Amino acid sequence: MLLELHNISKIFGTGCPECLVLTGDDAERAICPRCHSVIAVNNVSLSLGGDEILGVVGESGSGKSTLLQIIYQDITATAGEIYFNGITERSGARTNILSLSPSRTSWIRNHEMSMIYQNPHLGLNFNFSAGGNIAEKILGSGEKRYATIRQQALHYFGKIEMPTSRIDDYPDTFSGGQQQRIQIAKALSSSPRLLLLDEPTTGLDVSVQARILDLTRALQYEMGFAMIVVSHDLGVINHLTDLTLVMKNGSLVEYGLTDQILEDPQHPYTQLLVSSKL
């Protein structure tokens, strides 16, 4: 397995010993009635293979994005462990990546994982050119030869079907869909083993959405990385993913093959979700 999550929880607030029991799917709430903390992620465990594509669906505030940010370590989890294939202690024993030193954490973020954000302003530095943004990720992974960096940046810029003559232009001169594609080029330029996508196509028009999804799928097929896609759009999930995880009130309510979940939803919330789509 490439990625394993064990009992991941995230509590915003003071927290109390009964937080996790008093909230979640069964309790039908995400706010602890005792201490009024928000339980964004409640005891989530999952595992992902090296070339699998996992979709995460759920309503607003169900904890999908928080889960993704915990994996990418934009925020720290309150409890739980995450194991990433190949990240070990010196003895060779596998190690919880949430307890690594800051320098190793940033090494993982530069070499092993990449994140694509819904808002390009989070994923791209608008003070750097498009090529500069891609170069930042390549430089972060340790490359210090200009010719190689330039050639790699041009390579990935071409991969996202952009004219290479525009590589030195700044992100604000590109359209929203193009900015999203530049984010993809930047994310893939370090050849990560895991790509995290947080609502990658929300807010884009339908034809652009389809183009970005096709591009992502083609690149995944070519380069062979695992993906976790967060979306509230079942169309995106259906188009892109093999496996689907449904979240509600911070907990995992249903997990299985995407086709199975969309054709034969078991949990009442998933049934509601699928029926409102169709």
Place this chain on the structure above:
Amino acid sequence: MNENNVTFGFFDEDAKKEIRRAMLKAVALPGYIVPFASREMPIARGWGTGGLQITLSIITEEDTLKVIDQGCDGSVNAVNIRDFILQVTGADETTATPEATIIQTRHRVPEHPLIENQTLVYQVPYPEVLTTVEPDTARQKQMHANVDYAKLWVLLYEDTSQFGDSRISARYPVEVNGHFVMDPSPIPKYDIPRLSNNPALQLFGAGREKRIYAIPPYTEVAPLKFSDRDFAVEDFGGKRCQRCGASDVYLDEVHLDTGVSYFCSDTYYCDTQMETKDAAGTS
């Protein structure tokens, strides 16, 4: 107290102690920026108060002081700072680089090679090298701790892709002792290679920004550059100093009525060249 009714070195002992502690920490962590309680001075902040506070905290009556401004011993700022330090300490003054034990400088490294037991004190306007790419000071500290300088490299990448080389002429970022990247103060690129493995202690003081950092003697200092690109210093295209005729030095471009002239930026070096020439001429 001396005859001017001022304590030795202008500051009280507690102030000097605090500045010395910051310097010790700076020397222990080459290139690391140490905050300190920058004092009110008789000159305005931004006019060399950082360098002045360092000099006043390390100087003794046995020291010989040289102060230069862009290589010149005679500029108004250099003269006033030197006079002030001499008044409150009674130290000796000199313009000769080899004779000085403490050299306070603004934006130049003297041409004459420095030796052990000399201290070079830089006046620094902007101590934090990351400010141009990351305005958040908390993030800057994290980036230094993680040796995460990718954003500085991106600037280098962008300049190289658009102009063929870095556009930075002064304040070129340098990596100290294989870890921290620091701002070497606005010295020209010509001086950058001379920071490395220098036998003298190099102290950097920013009075307005309240920061001190250091390069201990014999410390490896390398400019940020791509491994397949060479670091190029200023090229004067074979021009010579109009006064002493030196060509292998950093030259100032001076616009006179007769046209553009070039002179040594380091006035002491120029004087010594003249003396050797005169001696050769008379013998």
